[in-house]
Amino acid sequence: MSAVAPVRAFVRARDHRRRTWSDHYITLVALALAAMLVTPVLVRAVEAVPGALAPERAGAGLALIALLLAGGLVLARAVGPVSVSAADAAWLVLSPLPRRGVLARTLLVLGAVCVAGGALVGLALLSALGTPDALTLRLPASVVLGVSWTLGGMSVAVLAQGAQSWDARLVGVIAVLVAVAVAAAAMSAGPGSGVLAAAASAPVAAWTAAACASAAAAAGLAGRAWSALARFPARAVLDASTRVGLAAGALAAMDPGTLTWIAEDAHWRTRRLRSRAWPVRLPGAAAVAWLDWRRLARRPGRLALVAAAAVLPVLAARAGGAGWAVLLVLAAGALAVAATSTAGARRDAGDPALARLLGAAPRALLAARAVLPAVLGGAWLTLALAGLDLAGAGGSLWPLGPLCAPALAAGALRLARRRPIEHTMPVMDTPLGPVPLGPLRWALEGADIAALGCLPALMAFAGGVTAPLLGAQAVWGAAVLAAYCAAARRG
């Protein structure tokens, strides 16, 4: 028994919220229920694995998997995967207790998450490449590949949190994954489809060998991460624990909007900037709105990422996504891109003190602040629709992009200015169970006005683009934004 175990037992024994038999029973029932719900979905997913390779689907699927893994590593690098509770951070990390013993629980949880996530990645891999034969052998090999990738990636992220040299390697892994995604996306368009065919039709022995090699590499990395825990720097754990603690607090208080503030402040706190004069020709409201333009210019990497994300709807379409799924990716992407440029409105909605000090008129300010999200959202949607048109998945849809821009701006501003979740709202009984209206309303705010403003465009998606629908979208989108700005009040 390590020295940490008696300390944890001591704390557990004095915890007034000690778990009872009924708590354990509820946990078991919940797990059983989750298994009952998830198993049929997994069975259906395995049954749907195609037998023959479709290069378009395979390339797009591989690209999405690579992007998913890269995104997971970026998130792990930003948050710092090794973190502990606030109490452990205060009393156990800064103590003579063996560091590995204190952090072991976190690493076990990370391992479990990697195994579950990796299994899904493996299933997605098989679903993308298809299986010409021996599904029962290829499926476990694919799952082992997925688990190895997630476990290996997480191990590198853990090592990167503790040592700068490993951080550079982690950045390299992320870059390689993005390059793989780009290459796979290019292959899905035609060139290099032979490589995909070779990977998919490789004999089972090759798949098994690849799985064994990946598992060995992942085990090596996991072992190294486990060894590194013994001398893991307290500073790295404390920083990550603070970030995770703030995020957990925001989630516990059911105010996920706070997470955006936390991430934003964490980003700028460590940056060294250079002050620049404010443009003198801008009138009052436009001068205030300029801060979002300046903030955007200071994050060129994010802008490049946003532009690159315009390929996601094409990948979703090529990976075999249904029409409604592609539309969902388009809508969520365009609204998210527009919302990236509404930090000023978000701050003033949360705390109008600076807005009062500035004395800008709310309606004029909102109108000035709508320009940037309209430009970004409209440009992204235009790019994404043009991509779909080029890929043959659309039918001259791109003119809808700029015409939807005002509605996207209105939706993004409403998203940024929404209040925290109102838990006093009633719970509605539905055939699927009780639905709390507070979180539901919170989740729909922003998307509602964007969807309303894009109604003609949605009709065009369903029935084809026509000149009257384009005209209607131009007028209706602008009208929705004008009405939203006219109804604005401070905060």
Add this chain to the structure above:
Amino acid sequence: MAVDLGGAAVLRGVDLTVSPGEVVAVVGANGAGKTTLLRCLAGLQRAEGRVSVLGRPPADEPGFWREVALVGDEPAWYPGLTVGEHLELMRAVHGPGRLEVAAALELFELGGCVDRSPVSLSTGQRQRLSLAMALLRPSRLLLLDEPERGLDAAFRQRLAGLLADYSAAGGTVVMVTHDPAFAQAARPVALEAAA
């Protein structure tokens, strides 16, 4: 005027008249209603009775805020802007005011952190930035809630001088404070708990 919050009396029978060019320090124990009084003057809290600021009822609208500057709890800083740019922004919106940006940076001892994000500053530095933003812009009335919060003793003295200059130029200051030395130069108004 009087204010009830949640059925409890917070302010009762408060009668306060402040002349142009005056500096008034509202003092009193915790819970005496000092901040509530300030919020009433800013039009952020309804009150029974008559409240008139600059000759009209206070209202949370742009015209009012062009003449009144309020510094209360720490504001939410705009992400991605530096200390210098927060001051620049204030000048860009209000036009030439009482101070130039460079002068404000020097006066509030913020020259060393002009290129830093406000969220990376200490509590006292952030409070100085809040006060600098309020004093840089043109205004006729300053409403300050515990302006001494986080400031060192030397800077409190300097702030008292800055407020005296502001009132000498015709501005009016109403501030809530717990620092008797800071309140010395002002007309003290003592509030007692209503309940």
